[in-house]
Amino acid sequence: xxxxxxxxxxxxxxxxxxxxxLKTVGSLGFGHVPGAMSVIDALAVLYGEVMxxxxxxxxxxxxxxxxxxxxxAGPAMYATLGLKGFYPVxxxxxxxxxxxxxxxxxxxxxxxxxxxxxxxxxxxMSTATGAALGNKLDGRDSHVFVxxxxxxxxxxxxxxxxxxxxxxxxxxxxxxxxxxKYQLDGAVDKVMSHGKGIGAKFAAFGxxxxxxxDGNDVEQIYDAVQLAYDTKGVPTCIVLNxxxxxxxxxxxxxxxxxxxxxxxxxxxxxxxxxxKLAEIKAQ
Amino acid sequence: MSFTLxxxxxxxxxxxRDGYVTAMLDLMEKDSKVMHVDCDLENCINxxxxxxAFPEQTVNxxxxxxxxxxxxxxxxxxxxxxxxxxxxxxxxxxxxxxxxMSAAYAKLPVHVIGxxxxxxxxYNGGTHMxxxxxxxxxxxxxxxxxxxxDFAQINCLTKKLAASGKFSYMRMIxxxxxxxxxxxxxxxxxxxxxxxxxxxxxxxxxGIMVDEALKAQEQLAxxxxxxxxxxxxxxxxxxxxxxxxxxxxxGAIVTxxxxxxxxxxxxxxxxxxxxxxxxxxxxxxxxxxxGQVGAESFLREEYGLTAAHIVEAAxxxxxxxxx
Numbered sequence: 001x002x003x004x005x006x007x008x009x010x011x012x013x014x015x016x017x018x019x020x021x022l023k024t025v026g027s028l029g030f031g032h033v034p035g036a037m038s039v040i041d042a043l044a045v046l047y048g049e050v051m052x053x054x055x056x057x058x059x060x061x062x063x064x065x066x067x068x069x070x071x072x073a074g075p076a077m078y079a080t081l082g083l084k085g086f087y088p089v090x091x092x093x094x095x096x097x098x099x100x101x102x103x104x105x106x107x108x109x110x111x112x113x114x115x116x117x118x119x120x121x122x123x124x125m126s127t128a129t130g131a132a133l134g135n136k137l138d139g140r141d142s143h144v145f146v147x148x149x150x151x152x153x154x155x156x157x158x159x160x161x162x163x164x165x166x167x168x169x170x171x172x173x174x175x176x177x178x179x180x181k182y183q184l185d186g187a188v189d190k191v192m193s194h195g196k197g198i199g200a201k202f203a204a205f206g207x208x209x210x211x212x213x214d215g216n217d218v219e220q221i222y223d224a225v226q227l228a229y230d231t232k233g234v235p236t237c238i239v240l241n242x243x244x245x246x247x248x249x250x251x252x253x254x255x256x257x258x259x260x261x262x263x264x265x266x267x268x269x270x271x272x273x274x275x276k277l278a279e280i281k282a283q
Numbered sequence: 284m285s286f287t288l289x290x291x292x293x294x295x296x297x298x299x300r301d302g303y304v305t306a307m308l309d310l311m312e313k314d315s316k317v318m319h320v321d322c323d324l325e326n327c328i329n330x331x332x333x334x335x336a337f338p339e340q341t342v343n344x345x346x347x348x349x350x351x352x353x354x355x356x357x358x359x360x361x362x363x364x365x366x367x368x369x370x371x372x373x374x375x376x377x378x379x380x381x382x383x384m385s386a387a388y389a390k391l392p393v394h395v396i397g398x399x400x401x402x403x404x405x406y407n408g409g410t411h412m413x414x415x416x417x418x419x420x421x422x423x424x425x426x427x428x429x430x431x432x433d434f435a436q437i438n439c440l441t442k443k444l445a446a447s448g449k450f451s452y453m454r455m456i457x458x459x460x461x462x463x464x465x466x467x468x469x470x471x472x473x474x475x476x477x478x479x480x481x482x483x484x485x486x487x488x489x490g491i492m493v494d495e496a497l498k499a500q501e502q503l504a505x506x507x508x509x510x511x512x513x514x515x516x517x518x519x520x521x522x523x524x525x526x527x528x529x530x531x532x533x534g535a536i537v538t539x540x541x542x543x544x545x546x547x548x549x550x551x552x553x554x555x556x557x558x559x560x561x562x563x564x565x566x567x568x569x570x571x572x573x574g575q576v577g578a579e580s581f582l583r584e585e586y587g588l589t590a591a592h593i594v595e596a597a598x599x600x601x602x603x604x605x606x
Contacts, residue, residue: 160347
């Protein structure tokens with residue numbers, strides 16, 4: 001397949017994930033939509049093209065791993081895994097209902113395809129690092145992808161793990177920073193700024209750092225992952241310059257952490273996302 | 284400057300930590316998926332030996348306990364049995380959220396080893412003296428929490444934990460310690476050990492207090508009082524049946540622990556007794572106080588962790604029973 005076709009497929013997949021993420025959270029009526037929307041394009045690239053996974057055998061030993069350290073983006077992961085065939089995508093519409101397998105934050109014991117449990121910020125960075133070390137020791141050709149938020153990078157544990165991963169030369173670890181500029185209490189620059197920048201920090205810890213102009217562009221993300229694969233001896237950090245809430249009409253541009261829109265706003269957002277999907281498909 | 288540690292009679296010539304290291308050498312040789320993660324304290328528990336013999340199964344995470352706990356959980360997710368060590372204070376307080384969420388909640392079999400429990404932190408002082416480590420870990424659903432005493436017990440229980448597949452916390456006295464058990468002794472998680480039979484009072488102890496309980500039993504016997512002595516190394520799961528049998532047999536109980544009694548073995552035993560067969564109970568242990576620096580012998584007196592304190596508590600419990 002030509003690369004252009006591949007990218008077109010990924011754009012369609014990303015928009016399908018957006019539609020399903022909205023439907024998933026919309027089934028409940030409230031949730032962490034904005035921070036889920038910003039990572040969707042990277043998830044589409046990973047599950048649509050890059051990662052080795054087997055939806056029928058989620059624990060396949062030679063799989064690639066994906067850890068959503070910013071665990072509150074769970075609904076985006078659930079939509080992605082559902083569309084990929086790990087389970088019927090509608091199963092995720094039980095989000096946060098009693099005894100659901102789709103809790104707010106990703107949980108390895110509940111959802112097929114979720115590799116590690118996250119929710120307490122910073123922790124997924126360490127567990128992903130441990131998994132990368134384990135796969136390396138096993139001599140597997142497996143990569144571990146981990147998503148951390150820009151706000152999450154306030155957690156000291158992120159940097160403990162960054163130091164560890166560089167020391168142990170975990171070149172099978174790729175960290176995506178979802179640089180969507182907002183944390184719960186407001187703009188990252190206002191709440192807790194990152195000095196010379198998150199990318200510069202990772203570079204100081206000895207990582208290969210790739211900063212993307214548009215972290216919601218599947219082609220840029222795809223190319224960055226290829227560069228990460230070609231980089232040996234150090235882990236790679238891909239800083240995604242993203243838009244929080246991208247593709248959710250009630251959230252985009254607000255910087256909000258969670259959303260509780262009205263029924264009309266949900267309907268409007270889902271209709272807009274479906275319309276966009278049709279437009280992308282027509283391209 | 285040099286310190287002189289006060290020796291115990293019948294002290295093992297070996298260090299307790301080597302009970303762990305010996306077990307791990309065995310486990311690592313048999314199974315390449317058994318690992319040890321340390322936090323720049325390999326030299327304190329002699330796991331440098333493991334690093335030398337099995338470099339791919341030993342990880343030094345540096346002075347970063349939170350990350351070390353997460354790395355241990357991640358390694359466990361790749362099908363490994365992972366032991367993680369730091370001093371008890373850091374292995375509990377410092378990395379507790381990571382232990383709780385990344386490991387225990389995620390159902391990953393990480394085995395946390397906290398060395399220098401309670402007064403064993405001695406010259407490292409109050410900053411390093413965990414009287415609350417077991418309390419934290421007992422609050423974790425389904426966690427195994429054990430407080431063993433000597434080389435043989437640590438050696439056996441390390442292997443039992445590895446085979447359990449459950450998240451666990453084990454306290455470990457690092458240095459040479461009074462020998463209670465012979466080599467090759469076998470223990471079962473969830474089963475206390477009756478060391479002496481008796482009918483007037485049951486002394487339920489663990490860790491460094493087991494030998495004190497045995498001394499107390501001898502002193503009480505000399506006064507014509509018959510004390511049962513139980514090593515309840517297994518705080519969770521607790522041997523409830525043994526506690527209830529002892530309550531029925533003796534009608535009075537004394538617990539003894541190197542830990543805060545209100546959130547420790549004493550309170551755990553009281554929970555069982557009060558619900559089923561309330562008998563007079565006394566608790567020997569730390570009463571809502573921080574640790575402090577000093578020789579272990581001084582600290583034992585300071586916090587009331589001696590045979591004499593157990594004897595006094597036993598007499599009090601018996602008096603209440605007869606009262």
